Amino acid sequence: MGLHTVQRAVVTLLAPLWLPLAAGYLRFGARYRVADLQELRCEFDRIRSETRGPLLLCSNHLTLIDSFLILWALRSPWKLITDWDSFAWNTPERTNFAGSPLHGVLTYLAKCIPITRGGRREDTGSVLKRVAYLLSRRELALIFPEGGRSRSGRVEPENAAWGVGRIVGSVPNCRVLCIYLRGDAQETWGNFPEHGDTLRLKLACIEPKSDLRGARRSRDLARQITAQLVQMETEYFDGRQ
């Protein structure tokens, strides 16, 4: 796993240069605000400290920068720099960031392992194995079970990829931190949250289990995760009414 080792070393070295700028832009440029920020970060710290084994972060997906918003919300820039392992590896859709070499560099620095939805199975399998390997080393990884941004603006269980189930099924005692993220002004999917939006995050830690085998097991595990995200979404909208 030389790829991971090299990328990890490079991003650790360069994080102090770009991370404060990126976090500063989100807060003061885009004027995003995270509701109940301190409580959220305390809850994340508590979950991490209580989790002895691997922890996979799974979130709904509405904008291009969801993964960075989540990591920015869960840890302060200072804590991310001093505890770079808490900045999770994430798996963005390759086509979203294939536009320029600059995008390629930025995704590399943000601990991304790009994946091509609907791409060659060998490539997809390779990414899933890499994420499973990182989790087995107790590193954090973030994945979007739906595979891409939800076109309906709601969690779409029918589009949930089974890859997340493969990962969870291949890593013993893997827990899943389900994250529901949505901006107050976010009615549907898009590239970015609206300028000045208030972001709300809800966390729920589960440990999916299945007695099934093979593909059925992976599907069962993936379904448990998306079911949790659907439940969190229901609670979110119930709370807004």
Added chain:
Amino acid sequence: MEQSEVLERVVKILTPWAKNEAALASVAMETSILDDLKVNSARLVDVVIAFEDDFDIEIADEDVDSVNTVGDAVNLIVAKL
């Protein structure tokens, strides 16, 4: 079981998930399941489970990584029969 019989049953299984009916009509061993037939990649798991049930075989997750075309699926199934 003959390869042609397996191919016929594989195509029958793929039919409900294939969005490109034209490609389905001219399906061959080289036909890509995702790119040509336009099967939703998220539903590939259902296709694999249908293969398992129909042919009474067990397909490991890793085996699926080598399946890109209809021919790949046929060859995998034949190897497991």
